[in-house]
Each structure stands twice: as C-alpha cells, then as structure tokens.
Amino acid sequence: MLKVSLKKQLSDFQLEADFETASGVTALFGPSGTGKTQLVRAISGLELPDEGQIALDGDVLFARSPNAAATTNCPAHKRKIGFVFQDHLLFPHMNVRRNLTFGLATNAQLKFDEILKTLDIGHLLDRKPRDLSGGESQRVAIGRTLLSEPRLLIMDEPLSSLDKARKSEILSLIERIRDQFDISLLYITHALDEVMRLADHLILMERGQIRAHGPMTEILSRHDLFPPSGDMDVGSVLTGQVQSRDEKLNLTTITSAAGPLLVTGLENASAGDAVRIRLRAKDIAISLNAHSDISTLNQLNGKVTSIHDHAAGVVLLEINVGVIITAAITVKSLQALNLEVGTPIWALIKSVTVNSVEH
C-alpha cells in the first residue's frame, strides 16, 4: 500500500498530493500538464518534494518537514518501485536480453521464461532496441521492470506512443500482468477508456491538486467533479456482465443492477465477461411514460432522487433505476414534465451512445 502526502513547487503551479492506494490498479487520471508525471517521479525518488511523507507497505521512503532537510530520503534505486516510462527508455546499446536482465532481482522469484512467455518477447532476445516496433519495445520495457520485482509498478502513460492496435495489445497485457502477478499498479493516463478498463481505484488530478480519490466507479459517477466547463462530461459508471451477443446486429445485451441494457460495440466480448459502462448524463432522455414507437432501445424505469443545478438552463437529475444514474436535462423540460424528487420516470438511453469496455 502506498501512502503519499507531499508538496512540491512546480514552475507554474504547486503540486499537492495526499492519498493512499489500496491493492489492485489505481489510475492517476487527469488532463495533460497537471503534474501527474512529476508526482510519480517524486514518489519514485527521482525528484525531491519540498515537504511531506511517502510510505510504501509501511516503510517510510521519504520524510521532510517544511523548510527543513529531509530526515528520510531513500534513494530511488533502493525504493523497489518499478517505473515504465511513456517512451519505454530501453538502453540503446544493449540487446533485448541485456535490457531484460539489467535489473534482475537478486534471488529472483519470477521465472525469466515465464515473463518472456507472458509478454511474448522470447523471439526478440538478440535484437537491439532500434530494431523493435513500438509495441515490442514497450513489452520489453514492461518485462524489464517486472523482472526487477518491484513492490509497486508505476506506468506513466504507457500507451501514449502507440497506435490503436498496439494499445489494445498492451492493455490486455497489463490486465494479464495484474491477474498473474500479485502487484500493485499505479497507472497514469489521461484517457478515460483506459481508466474504465483497468482501474479499481481512481485519483483525479487537476493542476497539481488531487480533486478526489476512491473507487473508480464511484468517482467517475460523481457529478460535482465534472463541471460544465471541464473536458469531461458528467456520467455514471455501471458494472455488468455480458449476457448475449447478436453478431448480426452487433448488439450486446448486458445485465446490470439497472436491468438489461443493449449496447453496440464490445466486438470481442463473449457471454459472462465483466464489462463497465459509462452513461453520459447528456445522452439520457427523460420521459413520463415508456414508448414502443421510438428508436431508443434502453428504457429504464426509476424515480428521481435529487435535482442539481448544472450549467445555465441545465439541471442534473439523479435517478434510481436500481443504481443511481445521472441525466442532464434542460430547465424547460424539468418544468414541462413537472419533475420533482420522487417522480416516477423512464430514462431513455440510446444504445449507440453507451461507452462500454471489457474489464
């Protein structure tokens, strides 16, 4: 478990972080240029915080009071933190084998061959980094870090330099690593779909500050964190399971706490797979009745549980449909339908608007 509480003055804002991570995958999520990389560099020991404390699994790695020298400052190479860099940073003068064995833990517990197999890099051993494709080079970088057997694995936007096909390949690899090796992962990204797919926990960052942290589904469902002026829309995250797939119509039926939902996409899913769905508030329409002569496939029956002001002329309704989902509607509609807390309504959700990812 990682416990962080630190401050550091950056060139145009102050970095201030106070959080704990549980086991599993924690995503550090926020737009580019918010200090995510500086934060993990400080955690790793590559940068010196101005003040604060960092502890990993109970060991204090860093402690410094304001305006004093650090009382504890474990050097980066002794922290046993693995770091996978955005641009891989393989050592260009060593072949793949030497890159992989460079940080090999003494008394290695992990089997070299097993890692090679998981990462599918066995055939690359004698190549030089310059002869690797982007995806191959990232797999070697991940393997090199795993073989050093860190207590915590930090990945700094590991997909950002890859094309779409390679991204999905590395994502499934990270999932495999998460499941196969018992290791905590701190995953930095600004891509929502990566968070949805990987993260159990979420730390939301903005301009050097931690805006919220907690279970991913909870944080991404909160409407107060995503103001109308921000980059991200208000929405609700649901977890569910694939029930069936209609290949011909490319429609997937998902069972969730809100009842069955029909969604498009999920081409690679099969029955029983866990999926996560994010419903954007602005994609949900509200009706007082169910409709049979409408194209919208998902109609969920529920009750309004609260009403919040959002942008000018727009309100957010929280609706209990088995779980709480949020819908954005105009004030005009609110008045026309005479909606109040407790009003029974139908939430209409077009299948094509649902963001769903396999988990």
Place this chain on the structure above:
Amino acid sequence: MLLSPEEWEVINLSLKIASWCVAVAILPALAMAWVLARCDFFGKSLLNTVVHLPMVIPPVVTGYFLLVLLGRNGVIGKWLYNTFDITLIFTWKGAVIATAVMAFPLMVRSIRAGIEALDPRLEDAAAMLGKDRSTTFLTITLPLIFPALVSAFTLGFARALGEFGATITFVSNIPGETRTLPIAIYSLLQVPGGEDRIFRLVIISLILSFAALAFSEWLVRKSPARQMKAS
C-alpha cells in the same frame, strides 16, 4: 624513409607528451563537462568562460601565465618544488601541462556535447531498476558517451602534437626534453639549408595526425553507442 636518431627523438618525445597530455586531462575534462552539462549554479557562465580562455587568448599569453604560476618562483611552482621536488619549467612534464591546458577546452566541449545528447532519463530508468549511481554511470552513461570521449581524446592528442606557442614559452626548446615536432620544425626554419629535413618532419607530422584520426574513427565504429546511432 629512414629516420635519424634526432628525428626519432623528436617523434618519441612528441608522442610521449601528447599521450601524457590526454591521460592527464581526460578525467578532469570529463568532470568539468559533467558539471557544465548537468549542474546549474551561480557563476556557471563565468566558469564556462574560464575553461574556454585558452582557446581564445594567444597561446604565448597562456604560456606566460604558466611561467608566472608554475615557474620556480611562481606561486604554485615554488610550492611544487619545495614540497614534492617537482620542476615543471624547461622539462617535458611542463610541456605536458602546457599542452593539457591548451587541449582542455577542446576536450571539455567534445565530452559536454556527448553528455548533453544523452537522455538523462535513461539514467533514471537504470535507477528504477535498482542500480546505484556509480553502476549506472559505468553501465549506461559511460558506454553511451564513449564516442564523445574518443573524439575528446583525438582532439586533445592532435592539439598536443601541434601545440607550439604555450609550450615554447613555458618550457623553451630543449632537444630531447621539450623539442616537439612543431618546435623542431620551427628550429630548422631558423637555420639555412634544412629544407629536406623540414620536409621529412612535416610528412611525419601529417602521418601522425592522420593515424590518430583513423584510430579514433575505428574506435567509435566499434563502440555500441555508434551502432545504435546508425539507425
């Protein structure tokens, strides 16, 4: 082309002084290049200027400063003589110092360029794989700046072979002790009728310079860092 004993003496002396010059200067040059490339501190531009001074002031002036500082009665020279019984003036050791001072800025520049071209995050990556600073330096930094070190070596060696002004000012022109190739050529120019001997020394001088260059090219091509840049 058979060489006379005097000519052999000049060649041996020149090679000895040039070799010692780079041997003495390479580590301080590496340290200085590191400081200039990686550290940020008050007075850095002043230090940078001081390091480059021997490149811009007349070599005779550099030689004069050496004479003042390192001569028998100079501030440092006196102390060296009294404490260690070391005399630099009029000796080949003094010639090594003179050539080293002249070659130093060239070597620093060359190594600094190599360090600045190296992504420091490669060293971060090594640290995150559990390697301490000295291991990282030996396994990552040094191999990757190797071409820059070789070029510093070559430039320094060539500068030392060709150095004239500071050397003759500081250690004079003593056969077998401080008479290097350029000083020998200069001496022959002072007396009439030495044209063929001058020509032989000029040819030798060219051969040595070419050999140094070719050797460094070969070293760089053998180095792993070069193989990586070939892509």
